[in-house]
Amino acid sequence: xxxxxxxxxxxxxxxxxxxxxxxxxxxxxxxxxxxxxxxxxxxxxxxxxxxxxxxxxxxxxxxxxxxxxxxxxxxxxxxxxxxxxxxxxxxxxxxxxxxxxxxxxxxxxxxxxxxxxxxxxxxxxxxxxxxxxxxxxxxxxxxxxxxxxxxxxxxxxxxxxxxxxxxxxxxxxxxxxxxxxxxxxxxxxxxxxxxxxxxxxxxxxxxxxxxxxxxxxxxxxxxxxxxxxxxxxxxxxxxxxxxxxxxxxxxxxxxxxxxxxxxxxxxxxxxxxxxxxxxxxxxxxxxxxxxxxxxxxxxxxxxxxxxxxxxxxxxxxxxxxxxxxxxxxxxxxxxxxxxxxxxxxxxxxxxxxxxxxxxxxxxxxxxxxxxxxxxxxxxxxxxxxxxxxxxxx
Numbered sequence: 001x002x003x004x005x006x007x008x009x010x011x012x013x014x015x016x017x018x019x020x021x022x023x024x025x026x027x028x029x030x031x032x033x034x035x036x037x038x039x040x041x042x043x044x045x046x047x048x049x050x051x052x053x054x055x056x057x058x059x060x061x062x063x064x065x066x067x068x069x070x071x072x073x074x075x076x077x078x079x080x081x082x083x084x085x086x087x088x089x090x091x092x093x094x095x096x097x098x099x100x101x102x103x104x105x106x107x108x109x110x111x112x113x114x115x116x117x118x119x120x121x122x123x124x125x126x127x128x129x130x131x132x133x134x135x136x137x138x139x140x141x142x143x144x145x146x147x148x149x150x151x152x153x154x155x156x157x158x159x160x161x162x163x164x165x166x167x168x169x170x171x172x173x174x175x176x177x178x179x180x181x182x183x184x185x186x187x188x189x190x191x192x193x194x195x196x197x198x199x200x201x202x203x204x205x206x207x208x209x210x211x212x213x214x215x216x217x218x219x220x221x222x223x224x225x226x227x228x229x230x231x232x233x234x235x236x237x238x239x240x241x242x243x244x245x246x247x248x249x250x251x252x253x254x255x256x257x258x259x260x261x262x263x264x265x266x267x268x269x270x271x272x273x274x275x276x277x278x279x280x281x282x283x284x285x286x287x288x289x290x291x292x293x294x295x296x297x298x299x300x301x302x303x304x305x306x307x308x309x310x311x312x313x314x315x316x317x318x319x320x321x322x323x324x325x326x327x328x329x330x331x332x333x334x335x336x337x338x339x340x341x342x343x344x345x346x347x348x349x350x351x352x353x354x355x356x357x358x359x360x361x362x363x364x365x366x367x368x369x370x371x372x373x374x375x376x377x378x379x380x381x382x383x384x385x386x387x388x389x390x391x392x393x
Contacts, residue, residue: 037288102312
C-alpha cells in the first residue's frame with residue numbers, strides 16, 4: 001500500500017492575494033478529519049435510532065397549525081373591507097405559507113419523515129404551496145445543492161446562475177447590478193426556485209439544449225396553473241366584491257413568504273465566513289471530508305424557538321447540511337454537540353442573529369458588485385489536509 005498526498009482543501013485560489021490582516025488559517029490534519037467524520041456518524045446514528053412517536057406528533061402538530069392559519073387567513077379575507085381584518089388575514093396566510101414551505105415542505109421533501117410511511121408526509125408524494133414542482137426542487141436542491149455544497153461550478157445555489165456571491169466568481173460590468181438582481185430574486189423567489197433546474201445560463205450559452213428542458217416546462221405549466229387559480233382566481237372570486245382586496249392579500253402573503261425564505265437561505269449560505277471550494281479540491285472526498293465541507297460552507301442564525309420554527313429550523317443550517325434527512329426540529333439538540341466538536345478542532349462555527357446575518361449578506365452582495373479584493377472576513381479559515389490510500393503499483 002502506498003500513500004498518495006492530495007492537494008489540501010482551501011477556499012481561495014492560490015493566485016489570490018490574501019488580506020494581510022487576516023488570521024492564519026487552521027490546518028486540519030487528515031486524521032482529524034476522519035475522526036470528526038466518525039463522531040458525526042455516531043451522532044446521526046443515535047438520533048436516527050431515537051426517532052418515534054414524539055417526532056410524529058411534532059410534525060402533525062405543525063401541519064394542523066399550518067392548516068388552521070390558512071383557514072383563518074382566507075376566512076378573514078371575507079371581512080377584508082375592514083383594514084384590521086385584512087391585515088390579520090394577510091399575517092395568518094403569510095405564516096401559513098412560511099410554515100408550508102419551510103418546516104413542512106422543505107423538510108418533508110428531504111425525506112425527514114419517510115420513516116413514518118405516511119403518504120401525506122412522504123418525500124415522493126408531497127406537493128407544496130409553491131410554483132416550483134416538488135420533483136424538480138428535489139433534484140436541484142436535495143441532489144445538486146446538498147451533494148455539491150459550495151463547490152464552484154457544481155453547486156448552482158452559489159448565485160443561482162444570476163448573482164455574484166463569492167469572490168472566486170469572475171467579475172464583469174454586468175455584476176454592477178448584483179444588488180438589483182438580488183432584490184428582484186428576493187421578491188420573486190418562488191419563481192426563481194422554479195426556474196433553478198432550467199439552468200437558463202447554460203441554455204443561453206449553448207451548453208444545454210432546449211429539448212433537454214421540455215419536461216421541466218410541462219411541470220411548470222401544471223403547477224403554475226394550480227397555484228395561480230388557487231391564489232388569484234378561485235379564492236378572490238369567493239369573496240365577491242372584495243375580489244381586488246383578496247387578490248392583493250394573497251399576493252402580499254406570497255411576497256412575504258418569498259422575502260422570508262430568500263433571507264433565511266442566503267443567511268445560511270453566503271455570509272462572510274462561509275467557505276467555497278473547487279472541484280479539484282473536493283475530488284474523491286472521504287465521508288469525513290464531506291462532513292467538514294458542509295460545516296465550513298454553512299452558517300447558522302441565532303434566535304428564539306419561534307424564529308427557528310419559522311425558518312424550518314434552517315436557522316441551524318450547519319446541522320441541516322450535515323444531516324439533511326434527520327427531522328429538523330432535532331437540530332437544536334444536535335447543534336450543541338456540533339459546536340463543541342468545532343471548538344475541539346479549532347473550526348469556525350459561523351452564527352449570529354438574523355438582523356446581523358441579513359446585513360452581512362447584503363453588504364457582501366454590494367461589495368461583490370465591484371471588482372474588489374476579499375476582506376479579512378472572507379479569507380479561508382481552514383485548510384484541510386487530504387490523504388488517499390491507493391493500492392501499490
